[in-house]
Amino acid sequence: MDHTYAVIMAGGSGTRLWPVSRKDHPKHTLPLLGEQTLFQTTVERLSGLLPVERILVVTAADHAAELRQQAPQLPQENFLLEPEPRGTASVVGLAAVALTRRDPEAVMAVLPSDHFIHNRDLFHLVLHVAVEVARKDYLVTLGITPTFPATGYGYIQRGDLLPEQFAYPVYRVLQFKEKPKEAAALEMLRRGDHSWNSGMFIWRADAILKEFARQMPELKTALDRVGAAWKDADKRAAVIGSEWPRLESKTIDYGVMEHAERVAVLPASGLGWSDVGNWDSLFDVLLSDESGNIVFGGKHKEIDTHGSLIYGNGEDRLVVTIGVDDLIIVDSGDVLLVCRKDQAQKVREIVERLKKEKQDRYL
Amino acid sequence: MDHTYAVIMAGGSGTRLWPVSRKDHPKHTLPLLGEQTLFQTTVERLSGLLPVERILVVTAADHAAELRQQAPQLPQENFLLEPEPRGTASVVGLAAVALTRRDPEAVMAVLPSDHFIHNRDLFHLVLHVAVEVARKDYLVTLGITPTFPATGYGYIQRGDLLPEQFAYPVYRVLQFKEKPKEAAALEMLRRGDHSWNSGMFIWRADAILKEFARQMPELKTALDRVGAAWKDADKRAAVIGSEWPRLESKTIDYGVMEHAERVAVLPASGLGWSDVGNWDSLFDVLLSDESGNIVFGGKHKEIDTHGSLIYGNGEDRLVVTIGVDDLIIVDSGDVLLVCRKDQAQKVREIVERLKKEKQDRYL
Numbered sequence: 038m039d040h041t042y043a044v045i046m047a048g049g050s051g052t053r054l055w056p057v058s059r060k061d062h063p064k065h066t067l068p069l070l071g072e073q074t075l076f077q078t079t080v081e082r083l084s085g086l087l088p089v090e091r092i093l094v095v096t097a098a099d100h101a102a103e104l105r106q107q108a109p110q111l112p113q114e115n116f117l118l119e120p121e122p123r124g125t126a127s128v129v130g131l132a133a134v135a136l137t138r139r140d141p142e143a144v145m146a147v148l149p150s151d152h153f154i155h156n157r158d159l160f161h162l163v164l165h166v167a168v169e170v171a172r173k174d175y176l177v178t179l180g181i182t183p184t185f186p187a188t189g190y191g192y193i194q195r196g197d198l199l200p201e202q203f204a205y206p207v208y209r210v211l212q213f214k215e216k217p218k219e220a221a222a223l224e225m226l227r228r229g230d231h232s233w234n235s236g237m238f239i240w241r242a243d244a245i246l247k248e249f250a251r252q253m254p255e256l257k258t259a260l261d262r263v264g265a266a267w268k269d270a271d272k273r274a275a276v277i278g279s280e281w282p283r284l285e286s287k288t289i290d291y292g293v294m295e296h297a298e299r300v301a302v303l304p305a306s307g308l309g310w311s312d313v314g315n316w317d318s319l320f321d322v323l324l325s326d327e328s329g330n331i332v333f334g335g336k337h338k339e340i341d342t343h344g345s346l347i348y349g350n351g352e353d354r355l356v357v358t359i360g361v362d363d364l365i366i367v368d369s370g371d372v373l374l375v376c377r378k379d380q381a382q383k384v385r386e387i388v389e390r391l392k393k394e395k396q397d398r399y400l
Numbered sequence: 401m402d403h404t405y406a407v408i409m410a411g412g413s414g415t416r417l418w419p420v421s422r423k424d425h426p427k428h429t430l431p432l433l434g435e436q437t438l439f440q441t442t443v444e445r446l447s448g449l450l451p452v453e454r455i456l457v458v459t460a461a462d463h464a465a466e467l468r469q470q471a472p473q474l475p476q477e478n479f480l481l482e483p484e485p486r487g488t489a490s491v492v493g494l495a496a497v498a499l500t501r502r503d504p505e506a507v508m509a510v511l512p513s514d515h516f517i518h519n520r521d522l523f524h525l526v527l528h529v530a531v532e533v534a535r536k537d538y539l540v541t542l543g544i545t546p547t548f549p550a551t552g553y554g555y556i557q558r559g560d561l562l563p564e565q566f567a568y569p570v571y572r573v574l575q576f577k578e579k580p581k582e583a584a585a586l587e588m589l590r591r592g593d594h595s596w597n598s599g600m601f602i603w604r605a606d607a608i609l610k611e612f613a614r615q616m617p618e619l620k621t622a623l624d625r626v627g628a629a630w631k632d633a634d635k636r637a638a639v640i641g642s643e644w645p646r647l648e649s650k651t652i653d654y655g656v657m658e659h660a661e662r663v664a665v666l667p668a669s670g671l672g673w674s675d676v677g678n679w680d681s682l683f684d685v686l687l688s689d690e691s692g693n694i695v696f697g698g699k700h701k702e703i704d705t706h707g708s709l710i711y712g713n714g715e716d717r718l719v720v721t722i723g724v725d726d727l728i729i730v731d732s733g734d735v736l737l738v739c740r741k742d743q744a745q746k747v748r749e750i751v752e753r754l755k756k757e758k759q760d761r762y763l
Binding site: 056338340341353354355356357358359360361364366368371372373374375376377379380381383384386387390391399 | 419701703704716717718719720721722723724727729731734735736737738739740742743744746747749750753754762
């Protein structure tokens with residue numbers, strides 16, 4: 038894995054998994070699934086694959102101190118700071134500039150900081166193959182073979198196998214597709230030629246910069262200015278500070294991937310992957326007990342309780358459930374959420390309502 | 401209503417409506433349904449019917465200070481203290497001794513302190529009639545015309561109308577019946593000659609003492625000793641303190657009423673009565689909103705929530721429900737209860753389990 042780098046995108050400030058995740062304490066900074074935070078797990082997952090010197094983190098200036106504390110093994114200079122979020126395109130761009138200056142042969146694996154992957158060994162293997170593919174100047178997206186007709190993920194339709202031979206089948210991308218309705222998701226599963234878009238990408242840093250030049254020239258110009266000021270940390274920060282507010286906010290998917298050339302997909306299966314985007318996704322990630330319940334973070338007593346998530350708020354608080362099926366119960370201290378499992382995506386609507394009402398204390 | 405007295409039985413220490421009600425803070429001492437506690441509501445309900453001088457309270461010594469504080473308008477000496485609970489028979493006995501010494505013509509209305517009655521005017525009217533009946537030396541039980549086949553209440557079967565004429569039909573009691581199975585409850589509703597046993601009784605103090613002499617002679621002997629020491633408060637307390645531990649613990653229903661003579665039932669309807677024995681009984685007592693929800697004691701936001709009780713823990717805490725039907729959600733601070741409405745009676749099993757495990761902090 039020479040010349041290979043990980044770029045962890047840790048800039049999110051979303052309110053997914055609200056009410057535990059909050060505006061100022063986004064999902065990846067929280068110990069949602071155990072002792073470690075999702076960010077820490079993401080860093081740890083690379084151990085054995087890449088030395089810490091080759092793990093970069095792009096984050097919002099606000100959260101940098103916290104993340105540095107959570108991953109003290111990473112070199113200080115590997116934290117790249119955005120003054121304000123501008124979508125994943127600018128995150129990738131900033132990292133690509135940093136890497137091309139450090140290593141002209143750099144291959145970067147772009148990894149969200151808030152996903153879960155159960156099978157680390159397989160993840161390493163898949164990245165090995167993806168890096169091989171990226172070295173042939175492909176922009177590689179890591180696809181996830183669907184295990185159910187998810188409506189919460191984007192999909193990637195694959196075309197022919199790449200002409201080159203790799204240790205794992207890798208395909209040309211025919212089409213990126215937005216989050217589908219259930220019928221369309223089912224149809225894609227039936228066809229068998231679609232993967233979930235995991236948001237993980239592997240490519241040469243110079244290859245993605247070329248695509249920015251072609252498809253997002255304004256971003257490329259800004260990145261060139263940042264690159265020219267790179268050596269002087271203060272000057273660099275000043276240039277980023279003046280360029281960033283003018284950038285259009287775009288995701289790498291919409292900004293580049295949909296119309297890029299030489300885009301490949303590696304459809305991985307068996308990773309045990311989840312974007313942990315809604316509370317019900319914890320059922321894909323955590324083991325449930327014999328009644329199908331997941332109990333986490335607190336004391337629980339029950340009668341006739343099945344298929345439910347009990348996400349408690351510490352050992353001092355007792356949660357009692359009686360005659361309850363398929364519920365999500367989340368206690369964050371100041372907020373209690375009780376939600377039918379198949380409606381977990383509607384938590385977002387409540388967050389939007391609280392935003393409108395300017396009830397910032399709950400955001 | 402000359403010579404008429406209310407005796408409020410406020411000795412309970414149960415864990416009904418757990419986790420809000422606790423061993424040391426029983427149901428009647430809590431503001432469960434509004435600003436006032438159930439005990440205060442019970443006292444208030446008599447306003448306009450009886451002067452405060454004629455309202456007695458029998459309570460456990462432990463809770464006396466709290467109840468005095470809750471009803472400061474009642475004369476200090478109207479609080480009768482039991483050193484330890486010995487069932488409702490001894491409560492009634494103690495009050496009967498106090499009243500016969502105060503007023504040989506005393507009629508007493510024995511009232512639980514933790515019930516809810518919606519229609520106060522009708523309640524007054526019914527008590528007026530019951531007192532008339534009691535003056536004819538009947539032991540009157542207030543029956544409640546069933547509105548559903550409840551399995552949580554005892555029933556009273558009525559026989560013939562009393563030969564005397566009253567402003568409301570009053571019947572001889574044929575039989576007291578314990579809490580029935582659902583089929584039996586349904587059959588009693590179909591027959592139409594059964595009332596719920598409300599636990600409210602109206603009788604002359606000397607009439608009930610006569611029944612004690614006949615059916616519970618040991619209690620009667622103890623009561624006579626207490627009566628003999630009545631004038632000297634210290635001596636009286638000492639006698640109660642030595643007699644009470646030796647008393648058999650019996651309810652007035654089993655100890656006296658089942659085999660008493662001249663027992664009458666006044667089957668009241670329209671009182672809006674509930675013993676508030678389980679969380680689901682709040683739906684009989686409190687008005688629900690247009691979605692059939694009852695929200696109480698906290699902030700609530702919801703999507704698709706119906707027929708549910710949200711019993712919050714103060715305005716600082718937000719409860720969010722999504723896609724939830726017929727749930728009882730009770731937050732007491734240290735305990736969170738989430739229970740299907742039709743299984744509210746099982747809360748008791750959890751309390752029993754906590755007792756066995758000696759988890760006293762939650763009791």
